[in-house]
Amino acid sequence: MPQPCQLIDNLDDFRAKPMRRVKLDAIDTNADGGLDKDQARDALNDCRHKLSNLQELLYAQGTQALLVVFQAMDTAGKDSTIRKVFTGINPQGVNVHGFKGPSSNELAHDYLWRIHAATPQRGKIGVFNRSHYEDVLIVRVKDLAPSTVWRRRYEHINAFERMLSDEGTRVVKFYLHISKDYQKDRLQRRLDNPKKHWKFDPADLKERARWDGYMKAYEEVFMRCSTDIAPWYIVPAEKRWFRDLLVAQVLVQTLESMKPKYPKPTFDPAGIVVE
């Protein structure tokens, strides 16, 4: 029986609650919600169909936007989640923006400058592969700025996301949660498969060595920056079909709550003659 885009019935359990402490190592990275893979695939197809329709309404309406943020440790599957969830949606309505290390010109501005410039215009879905959260993650873990600098950023970020929300851009954020062992396995696969060598960077091993620091930094992000208007979801990401479905369901739920609809015409269609 085809499964609707509601198969995971406890979505809210995966949402980080505002100002609540999160212990990442107590959260199962391999969870599958007791679901069956084939059922999940059916449900994902239904979610994609719904996303596609909601995207068209959002575009037609042209007054609201959706910003989707992905963060994760290397190999957790940010690229592949984006591909699985958004492939099949009209590419005209979706813009994916990947953030790498900032350029010297970007560093010459405040850290939100390049982020703000990449936010989606009204009518569109913007997807961030990494984001402004790196400025309280890698910057903290690698000590790229003093704590007095990065500590005050949680408040900037909440204020920035509040402004986006007030002005019509809904924000929803996903952390793809994997274990350090899982990452080891995935990195080894990249080394073993010549078609995946291009995805491997020896520098990734240095980030891996800072695993515990990253977990602590992420935990603080979820506590301080998961808000009612711009929530963080912590997505068990080792069962990839569960990961994709959870993200897709949250996106459908979010877009439905935005109630996009066709705008009323500003002219009288019956009164127009095409010569």
Added chain:
Amino acid sequence: MPQPCQLIDNLDDFRAKPMRRVKLDAIDTNADGGLDKDQARDALNDCRHKLSNLQELLYAQGTQALLVVFQAMDTAGKDSTIRKVFTGINPQGVNVHGFKGPSSNELAHDYLWRIHAATPQRGKIGVFNRSHYEDVLIVRVKDLAPSTVWRRRYEHINAFERMLSDEGTRVVKFYLHISKDYQKDRLQRRLDNPKKHWKFDPADLKERARWDGYMKAYEEVFMRCSTDIAPWYIVPAEKRWFRDLLVAQVLVQTLESMKPKYPKPTFDPAGIVVE
């Protein structure tokens, strides 16, 4: 029998030849190449599959980009062609950029300024829904600048596209060709269908009244700006399945000629241990 992405065997007949005069009203807008719709659908699926693989190679290689330009009269199907051809390709590798009337800030710069800023980064496919060609089309037809100004733009544009090509960005351009009668029918459909009212703008009728001027302006574009390195294709667009297949075949052919491939690793995969 599944049809491969080679069903249209005379692609080059649709390419405008450099410095040759084009008579648009002598080109059939309703051509179907003698093909069958079901065969064409099969072939389009094969093209999309190939595009998807070529996009991944382009992304992995990261040294070349592809810029795809769409121009057409209203209702010719720019949006729908983009949706049909690019849906199914990893959205992370494709950026669609729509150009509307320039803002006052954009007008305060040269006309190529906003265009250049939107060109794809290496590794990506950029799609322009309208483009710098509006600056020798609508600008000419509506007399928004004197002819001394727009006349010299053909040379600017060729030099700009030459620079892009020399620096790794291939350019390919499509004009979706319809008749004035076909447009009448499509505009009427938009008026008759409440779900399409948002696509209708009464101002479109004023552009329609300038049809002949636009045809003349397009003909000059094809003569002056279809070059060996950045060709224009004139796509019969009333049979939509033929239109989609022709565009997809040209894109596959273009990407194949760019020979994207996985880069060689800059490290020795066998010498790395993941701890």
